[in-house]
Amino acid sequence: MKLKIRKKTLVIVILGLYLLFKHALEANSTSIVNLIVSYSDEALTIMATGYVLYAMMSYKKVPKFAKSALASWGVLLLIGVVSTLFNMVQPLKSDVIDMIACSKFFAFYVATGIYWNNHFQQDILLEFNGIVRFIVTVLSLLVICNVLIYPLFPSSEFRLFINSQQLFFGHPSNLADSALFCFIILLINEDKIDKTNTLYMILASLLIVSTMRDKQISAMVFGWISYLYFYKFKFNSKFCLVVIGLVASIYIGYDSLSLYYGGNLDATARGAMTSTGFQIAKEKFPLGYGFASFGSGASIAPYSKLYYQYKISTIYGLTPLEPNFANDAFWPIVFGQFGWSGFIVVAFFFWSLLNQCFKIKENRLMFCGTLVLIAYLIIATVGTTSIFNDSFMLCAAILSYAFVYRYRCDNEN
Template identity: 30%
Template sequence: MTRLNYEHNGSKKLDSKMSLLSYRVSDFILFNIFFLLAFQNAFQKLFGGAFAYIDEFSALLLCCWAVFSMHGHKTRYCMISRYLLLINSLLLLLGLCGNLLYKLQPAYQAIAIDAFACSKFIISLISSVVILQKRSVIELASSFAKFVLPLLLILYFLNQFIDLGLSSGERLGYSFLFGHPTNFAATVVCLISILLLDVKSNRLFIVCGLLVLCATGRFKAIGFAFIIAAAVFLYSNKKKIPLSFILLAGCGALFLVYDQISLYFFDSTTARSVLLSTSFDVANMHWPLGSGLATYGSNASADYYSSFYYSLGFPSVYGLGPMNHDYLVDSFWPAVIGQCGYIGLLLVAIIFVLLFSMSRKAVDHGVPLWASFAIPIYLLIASTSEASIFSSYSVLLAMTFAMLTADSNPFHVGESDE
């Protein structure tokens, strides 16, 4: 089968022209999963119903597929995969012990939902790495990205002159057909990340994607766009991330989002500021386990609003009440600190370290630097103001990250980096 090979300069190219007949049925199935995940929020807004569960269904399907593909084969996970599974298991155990000890969430269904939400990123990532080895779905995704990103940019400009209903939110950010610009931004990030495999050939398409990200009006998306623009135009063909890039990208992104950081974290009256500061109080009150799953800052804790929130005075804070809880579920680190305590905070920090280690090892085996690091960078940025690896789009990010790293040797089934 025709494959994408890594060139000496870190980009990918086709050995020869790909034809539809050169793909396997499984490649098209995997691409359809990727497509459904990428536009889940749009389908959910347009059609509702079962489309709201595409991410959960996809995570379970990928897991079952991976288990089936490993059946009868001698399989050894790389050490990073083992650590990710171990750390995630410890995080769940910590949260469940908090539930058993403090009994703050009486709805067992809520606990089960939150446990799966905390696991689906890791499950999807490891499963996708197993499934995507030696498959050509990345070529399909790349062609799709090159078609979609210019089209999205054209539609954005048309929307400025003709109201096509493609903007939403308080800032009227570009959201296409998605319910919220945040979910749309995550999809665009994945498409850009795939094109970073060959910056030289895809530069124009990448620029289209970066402009679309800026059009969403989401500061995390704009910060990510700035970082990738600096990487593509100032630090292309690098094998290691230079210190000067870290300083430039860090200061630039901080400058772009400072107003939002000040609003959310320096103003003690805002919902996110209250949520963050109170998370430390909750962790201290329920030391060392935390308050338990589905009890603080998670989607499940909002859907099954418990009396615990009343004791914290959240109903009197705009955005944290039982009827309007938009800001209650729009966080990551406060949920980790409150539900799983300081130990949970350490475990999640380790997960991020392991993700960046995955990227580093992928680069060592030929994956272009910025393609390898794009998804972990975005997850880290997103974690400042949304659910990040616990979100509905986390399965899409996991699958994309696996696409970008699955062909690097350390993650092949049957091999180990021990």
């Protein structure tokens, strides 16, 4: 297990590790450090936005996929600003905070795309490979110790056959996200050094299973299906792969989907948020209510009047005193804050990601890893804020790297 890092990529590696362990740092730091870590994603978003503006003014090469994302980002912000000015639901401070939150993925994706395009590091993911192997090994040993020997770290609720493991990450979902990104890096590099990466992929998979988070488990299973179908058995039909993965993901996540969205939608927080989001999109066609108005973290600080207006403020998890589930899904934000116009923009962006992914032809493992990342972004929309969440900033950097890699392969051929 070799850990080899070049000096010129040291800053990139440190930033990647920081994003991988950000929530762990947040959960285990003192008040001052916790405050710095908590707002670091906003600071990174502002810095990434500044870099994009600088790159455009200095005529740096902007890859086509980044231009497409830049257009989606710009249109979404424009919709948000216009609808905010028309409705004025929240204070200006909340609107600005939410504008930054909705820009996190876009800013990092575009900025890293421009950076990779102008300063391409051929083996940067390979440099992460040894580090990821070490991380997966240590975390796996800690989980084994926590489950079988002595509980060094707290665990969450009991699911199926095990308490959901979270170690020092603060929540099982945070550990699952980090393990999934490790799994994808190992998958992409599986053919570059030796065949032992498969063993570490298994360890990462077991880590994900130990958290008992359906979304990440679905993405991991889809990763294995992609790996076996497209790389090991050399099948070429990408459409069949997507169908198989979709069926597997729905099967794994069926219980959670039934719990949160089955039966009477208004009986659960996520269901009520989703149905209300659709109602808002219909009533406020085509722009929604604007930033910080509904479904986002900024909509509960202060508590948005829309929760009272649409009579969902008494539902468990949506009350003014405990709005724990008000910021727990992606589509309520899209429909509630940006309306059908925002839905079209977001749908186009997801389509553009898939379109770029399907153009990766030279490296089957790169295609598999990229497809799993995009699949997870889409799967995560039912239970997280997806691309509006800081957990996916590392995902943005990996995707942009894969697409620049594809451009360079095309140009060489």
